[in-house]
Amino acid sequence: MTTGTLGHALLGLLAERDMTGYELTRRFDRSLAHVWSAQHSQIYPELAKLLREGLIEQSGAGARGAKRYAVTADGRAELVRWMREDEAAPGLRSETMLRVFFLWTLPPAEAARYLREEQRRHQAQLARYESYSDELSQNSPDRMARIALAAGLRSERAMAEWAGWAADELDAAASE
Amino acid sequence: MTTGTLGHALLGLLAERDMTGYELTRRFDRSLAHVWSAQHSQIYPELAKLLREGLIEQSGAGARGAKRYAVTADGRAELVRWMREDEAAPGLRSETMLRVFFLWTLPPAEAARYLREEQRRHQAQLARYESYSDELSQNSPDRMARIALAAGLRSERAMAEWAGWAADELDAAASE
DNA sequence: GCCTCCATGTAATTGGTTACATGATTCT
DNA sequence: AGAATCATGTAACCAATTACATGGAGGC
Numbered sequence: 001m002t003t004g005t006l007g008h009a010l011l012g013l014l015a016e017r018d019m020t021g022y023e024l025t026r027r028f029d030r031s032l033a034h035v036w037s038a039q040h041s042q043i044y045p046e047l048a049k050l051l052r053e054g055l056i057e058q059s060g061a062g063a064r065g066a067k068r069y070a071v072t073a074d075g076r077a078e079l080v081r082w083m084r085e086d087e088a089a090p091g092l093r094s095e096t097m098l099r100v101f102f103l104w105t106l107p108p109a110e111a112a113r114y115l116r117e118e119q120r121r122h123q124a125q126l127a128r129y130e131s132y133s134d135e136l137s138q139n140s141p142d143r144m145a146r147i148a149l150a151a152g153l154r155s156e157r158a159m160a161e162w163a164g165w166a167a168d169e170l171d172a173a174a175s176e
Numbered sequence: 177m178t179t180g181t182l183g184h185a186l187l188g189l190l191a192e193r194d195m196t197g198y199e200l201t202r203r204f205d206r207s208l209a210h211v212w213s214a215q216h217s218q219i220y221p222e223l224a225k226l227l228r229e230g231l232i233e234q235s236g237a238g239a240r241g242a243k244r245y246a247v248t249a250d251g252r253a254e255l256v257r258w259m260r261e262d263e264a265a266p267g268l269r270s271e272t273m274l275r276v277f278f279l280w281t282l283p284p285a286e287a288a289r290y291l292r293e294e295q296r297r298h299q300a301q302l303a304r305y306e307s308y309s310d311e312l313s314q315n316s317p318d319r320m321a322r323i324a325l326a327a328g329l330r331s332e333r334a335m336a337e338w339a340g341w342a343a344d345e346l347d348a349a350a351s352e
Numbered sequence: 353g354c355c356t357c358c359a360t361g362t363a364a365t366t367g368g369t370t371a372c373a374t375g376a377t378t379c380t
Numbered sequence: 381a382g383a384a385t386c387a388t389g390t391a392a393c394c395a396a397t398t399a400c401a402t403g404g405a406g407g408c
Contacts, residue, residue, distance in 0.1 A: 004394080004395070005271055005274070005395090006395080006396090008274075009274055012274070012277065012278035012281070015278070015281055020358095020359075020360095021359075021360070021361095022358065022359050022360080025359095032274075032277070033267050034267050034268060035267075035268070035269075035270055035273045035274050035277065036267075036269055036270070036271075036274050037266070037267045037269070037396095038396080039396080039397065039398085040359085040360075040361085041361080041362080041363095041396090041397075041398080041399090042395080042396060042397080044359095044360060044361060044362090045361085045362085048361095062358095062359090063358085063359090063404080063405075064358060064359055064360090064403080064404050064405065065358095065359060065360065065403085065404080066358080066359060066360085067359090067360085076281075079278070079281060080281060080282070083275055083278060083279075083281060083282055083290075084282075084286075086293065089270075089271060089272050089297075090213070090271070091209050091210055091211075091212075091213045092210060092211070092268065092269075092270065093211075093212055093213070093268075093269070094211055094212070094265075094268065095181055095212075095265060095266070096265050097211045097324065097327060098181070098184075098185055098188070098208075098211050098212050099259055100320070100323065100324050100327065101188065101208070101211065101320065101321075101324050102188035102191070102255070102259060102320075103259075103320050103323075104318070104319075104320045105188070105191055105252075105255060105256060105259060106256070106259055106260075110260075114259075117262065121265075142280070143280075143345070143346075143349060144276070144277065144279050144280045144287075145277075147276065147279075147342045147345060147346075148273065148276050148277050150338060150341070150342065151273060151276065151335070151338050151342075154334045154335070154337065154338045155331065155334055155335065155338075157334070158330045158331055158333070158334035159327070159330070159331065161330065162326060162327050162330045162331075165326070166323045166326065166327075169319070169323060170319075170323075173319060180366075180367070181367090182367080182368090196386095196387075196388095197387075197388070197389095198386065198387050198388080201387095213368095214368080215368080215369065215370085216387090216388075216389085217368090217369075217370080217371090217389080217390080217391095218367080218368060218369080220388060220389060220390090221389085221390090224389095238386095238387090239376080239377075239386085239387090240375080240376045240377065240386060240387050240388090241375085241376080241387060241388065242386080242387060242388085243387090243388085353408100354407105354408085355406105355407085355408085356405105356406085356407085356408105357404105357405085357406085357407100358403100358404080358405075358406100359402100359403085359404080359405105360401105360402085360403090361400105361401080361402085362399100362400080362401080362402105363398100363399080363400070363401100364397105364398085364399075364400090365396100365397085365398080365399095366395100366396085366397075366398095367394105367395080367396075367397090368393100368394085368395075368396095369392100369393080369394075369395095370391100370392085370393080370394095371390105371391080371392075371393095372389105372390080372391070372392090373388105373389080373390080373391100374387100374388085374389085375386100375387085375388090376385105376386075376387080377384100377385080377386070377387100378383100378384085378385075378386090379382105379383085379384075379385095380381100380382090380383080380384100
């Protein structure tokens with residue numbers, strides 16, 4: 001199966017429950033946005049491909065021409081195979097951190113402002129995760145959702161703290 | 177200038193000092209690998225484009241047909257313009273975290289093993305950063321390099337701790 | 353009637369990886 | 381002589397974004 005990451009993401013989401021392309025698009029946009037993203041223009045052709053390969057099948061049709069898909073046995077097998085393969089993760093790409101490397105090209109005061117803005121962004125994301133965490137802990141439907149969310153919480157907290165510390169460093173250096 | 181992120185990364189690196197395409201390729205591979213990556217097959221055409229646009233110029237020629245490039249005044253202006261623009265960062269893409277969302281498809285013991293392996297990877301990366309940090313603190317040539325490195329240290333530490341905690345959670349659940 | 357959301361698709365373009373191709377220099 | 385490293389480039393392909401295009405259903 002020459003299915004890439006997007007294909008496996010779709011199989012994973014459909015393994016939970018049957019969904020239409022539109023519903024899958026919303027899942028990427030909402031709960032999965034900070035981990036993987038995809039637009040409908042990429043999702044629909046990929047669903048067609050998974051269908052051709054027999055990894056999913058159409059399980060029904062809704063109103064307005066909606067097509068509902070389900071994972072087949074082959075699809076589940078492929079998902080688990082992918083989950084088990086361990087290859088070196090391709091290096092992350094972060095335009096934000098790339099800019100940090102080049103912050104020396106800006107005046108120190110402006111670089112500090114950039115980092116404070118960065119801190120604010122991470123704090124905002126942290127707050128969003130925390131409020132979602134509150135909802136989740138009430139009835140705890142899914143252990144794995146809590147675990148994935150915990151990664152986001154720790155990561156955002158660490159980055160917010162870093163950005164605050166880094167801005168302080170630059171301000172201290174500027175006032176020397 | 178319709179230059180993308182790679183172009184700006186090249187401008188940023190060349191702003192430090194003149195370099196050949198080959199040297200730039202190594203910088204991406206070594207110091208910049210965890211932030212942005214690029215192969216020589218992408219770098220050489222991009223250099224040709226920056227040259228056409230007048231953002232860089234050839235500053236000399238080395239042995240074996242090597243071409244050394246320098247940023248022009250226009251190039252520096254474009255770099256600073258890019259540094260200052262603040263757009264919403266495009267969501268990160270992490271195949272590793274995507275798999276975490278789907279860990280419920282594996283038996284709990286295997287999911288825990290996956291997380292321990294994840295913990296090991298982050299610890300290894302953390303150790304690499306720490307040893308690099310030791311070298312750097314001796315003569316501290318560049319304040320910004322220390323700051324960027326600090327982000328890596330905090331992030332890897334947070335993710336290693338998370339993975340350990342998550343694996344414990346799953347092991348505890350499995351032995352219930 | 354108009355706006356919003358639901359719902360699916362294609363086309364054009366950009367960004368990025370892998371593979372192909374060549375040659376000089378240095379080290380062993 | 382052979383291997384590793386330096387050095388540059390092109391071609392083919394895959395992945396992803398943006399723009400184009402269409403239509404149904406429900407609320408105001």
